[in-house]
Amino acid sequence: MARRETAVGRERPFRRRWLGGAVAGLVAGVVFGLYLQFVAGVLPATGGSGGTETLASDWAVHLFHSVVFALVYAGLTSWPRVQASADRPATGAILGAGYGVVVWTVAVAVAFAFWAVANGVWVLPIPSPSWVSLAGHVLYGAVLGVGFAVVRSRPT
DSSP, X not given: OHHHHHHHHHHHXXXXXXXXXHHHHHHHHXXXXXXXXXXXXXXXXXXXXXXXXXXXXXXXXXXXXXXXXXXXXXXXXXXXHHHHHHTSHHHHHHHHHHHHHHHHHHIIIIIHHHHHHHTTOOSOOOOOOOHHHHHHHHHHHHHHHHHHHHHHHSOO
16 A cells, blocks of 8 residues: 555656646747737748638647647756745746747757758858847747745645
8 A cells, every 4th residue: 555655646646747737838939829829920930821720720730839849948957956946836947938938049040051951942041030039939938937836835
């Protein structure tokens, strides 16, 4: 019986970290996607004709990436030195906003280069950072940080 209780005790932090990170990432992704679609006017970003199918597929890709990046955040903020701070919503918002800046920087610096090469552009233009995109990523990170802190700190 003690072995079973120990396994259940270990299972809760695992669920809170990864499932909570995925849920917080999904919520943050929806907020970010709504910002991109209605405020920034840039979703669908990958669309061809801009039809309903394209918009739905762009949302699916966007939410998938939101969850993946949220799981990375969940892993990074689960380090013992960071975890105590990340479990408070206010600090989570700050850490998340910083994480949003990092994700945006990687997207501008790295992902842009891969996208250009994949599309046959061999002389890479200097990326033009979008401040609207930066604001959206900061919003995503802040919502992610608060959501993850709330999930992690709620009583069992």
